[in-house]
Amino acid sequence: MERIKQKINNRTVVILSHGKSIEELEDKIYQFKDKDVCWVSFNYWQLMEEFILSKIDKKLDIILDCANAETLEYEEAIRIPFISKLLKRNTLVLSLQKVLDGWSVIKQKLYQDRIVLLDKHFDISTVANTLVLLIYAIAQSNPKEILLFGVDGYIEEDDGLSSYYKPDFQLFRRLAIRLDNKATLKRETNAFNNTFFSNYKKLFNKEYTISTINYSKDSKITIFNKEK
Numbered sequence: 013m014e015r016i017k018q019k020i021n022n023r024t025v026v027i028l029s030h031g032k033s034i035e036e037l038e039d040k041i042y043q044f045k046d047k048d049v050c051w052v053s054f055n056y057w058q059l060m061e062e063f064i065l066s067k068i069d070k071k072l073d074i075i076l077d078c079a080n081a082e083t084l085e086y087e088e089a090i091r092i093p094f095i096s097k098l099l100k101r102n103t104l105v106l107s108l109q110k111v112l113d114g115w116s117v118i119k120q121k122l123y124q125d126r127i128v129l130l131d132k133h134f135d136i137s138t139v140a141n142t143l144v145l146l147i148y149a150i151a152q153s154n155p156k157e158i159l160l161f162g163v164d165g166y167i168e169e170d171d172g173l174s175s176y177y178k179p180d181f182q183l184f185r186r187l188a189i190r191l192d193n194k195a196t197l198k199r200e201t202n203a204f205n206n207t208f209f210s211n212y213k214k215l216f217n218k219e220y221t222i223s224t225i226n227y228s229k230d231s232k233i234t235i236f237n238k239e240k
Contacts, residue, residue, distance in 0.1 A: 013133050016153040019073055019104045020050045025155040028053040028060040028072075029143060031164025033228040034177045041067050050155070054146050055079050058094060059178050072098075076106040076130075076146045087114060099126050106130055106149060134215055140203035147224070148212060157223040165232030166201035201232050208235055 026049050028034060045068040053060045054076040061072060075098060077091060091111075098105055105127045112127070130136060130149055139145045143163065150158060162177055212220045226236040 013128075013149070013152055015104060015128055016074065016106070016149060020150070020153050020155050022154055022156055024049045024157050024159060025150050026051055026159045026161065027143075027146065027150070027163075028057075028064065029160065029162035029164075030056065030059075030177050031162040031228055031231070032175050032177055033164050033230070034060075034064070034162030037064055037161050037227075038067070041065070044068060044070075049159075050074065052076075052146065052150065054142050063178065071101070072103055074104045074106065074150075076142060076149070078106070078108045078111055078130075078142060078145070095127075104128065106146070108136070138207070138211055138214075140207055140211075141200040144204060144208060144211075147208075148215070151212070151220060151222045152216065155222060157225070160224065160226045160228070160236065162228065163226050163231055163233050164228050165204065166198040204233055205235055 024047070026044070028037075028051070041064050050073045051060075051065060051070055052074045053072055055078070057072055057075045057077070065071060077095060095105055107127050107129060108131045109129050112129070130145060134148070134152075136145060139148065147158065164175060209220050224236045225239055226233060227239045229238060231238070
């Protein structure tokens with residue numbers, strides 16, 4: 013976890029998630045142009061750099077990629093090339109042991125010693141989803157505060173993909189991990205709201221005290237303060 017602390021360096025951490033509301037940040041991103049913040053995203057993080065951060069000439073500082081892909085095509089065509097690119101430019105990559113175990117099937121060992129495996133540092137078995145896992149890791153690494161964009165949660169009328177940012181780009185990845193989007197989103201949103209704070213205390217033996225602001229005004233994730 014020390015490498016995460018060093019990368020954050022007591023700065024404000026901005027987490028870019030995949031809810032549709034993050035579209036608003038495409039126009040508002042310029043307010044962050046001169047701010048020294050730590051940019052973070054997860055899984056299909058490429059969209060955040062291409063459509064949002066590129067507007068202010070920024071790159072992600074930290075990414076978490078831990079989806080359990082079921083197709084080698086996805087690993088070889090998407091995940092491994094992009095992670096290799098990130099590590100070459102010194103972005104900190106977080107993942108899980110199961111991802112690296114999957115790479116062994118195609119004898120891919122590149123840069124594995126430079127990836128931080130979160131399940132080596134705390135028990136992830138009760139963590140609601142990838143975003144919770146990421147927030148927990150960030151919260152343990154001395155951030156000044158955490159700002160959330162695109163954290164929308166489950167939307168009742170969603171067809172399982174349309175509530176995502178850039179859904180056409182998301183489709184290949186979603187098929188690769190064979191995710192039942194609608195059912196999973198609903199289950200994970202409920203677990204997020206119901207267990208986030210209590211589970212954090214169980215895992216780390218302390219209360220969650222990090223100032224965390226959710227910029228998704230209509231978010232179904234209701235446990236954090238909203239932007240005023």
